[in-house]
Amino acid sequence: MPDNKIHVYLIPGMAANSSIFDGIKLPSETFVTHKLEWFIPKKGMTFEAYAKEMALNIVHENPVLLGVSFGGLLAQEIAKHIKVSKIIAVSCVKKSSELPKRMIFAKYTKVHKLLPTGLVNNVELLAKYAFGETVTKRLELYEKYLSVRDKYYIDWAIDNIVGWEQTIPPKNLVHIQGEKDAVFPIANIRDCIPVKNGTHAMIIHRAKWFNENLSAIILEEGSSI
Secondary structure: OOOOOEEEEEEOOOOOOHHHHOOOOOOOOOEEEEEOOOOOOOOOOOHHHHHHHHHOOOOOOOOEEEEEOHHHHHHHHHOOOOOOOEEEEEOOOOOHHHOOHHHHHHHHHOHHHHOOHHHOOOHHHHHHHHHOOOOOOOHHHHHHHOOOOOHHHHHHHHHHHHOOOOOOOOOOEEEEEEOOOOOOOHHHOOOOEEEOOOOOOHHHHOHHHHHHHHHHHHHOOOOOO
């Protein structure tokens, strides 16, 4: 039997696991979703090498890649090595000029290397890094979402975010950005689908919006930026 369904690979944000996608439901008659998980990079591993290794987990031809935050950057890097039908970049950037000034500053000053990433088991601090939110409630929920707490991985991820270099976005990319994203402010971003009141963690908190709109965004011809 030929497989006529669209395979959608979901990549979570920095330090997060795929449970952030638990609220996302795509019609099963059309789509099959596959959740990817972060692995700890080998010492000295480049982002490109990491993307190539992660791509080995993608076993379907011409899939859709949906990445959130740092996972959105990874989706764009993976697409440089395998053929994909569409990239959905959520709560992230599609070129390095869209990074906020503080990250561009960090790239040149290396100030990010002074961050207390040794405290990654402090979930409140990790949520501040990963979601740009001060979390005082629902800590158990964030304990569940933010399970990748290896210090080397966190340092590596932050380094690759602030040092990410891309000047021209992929042609088959659709960018979805929350209007209240505190990590990658929408003020720095052009050519995106804005989500009203969407924060950096909107894949969790605005799952209803994604469930109402994501199918059409994936299926729409020429909807890429």
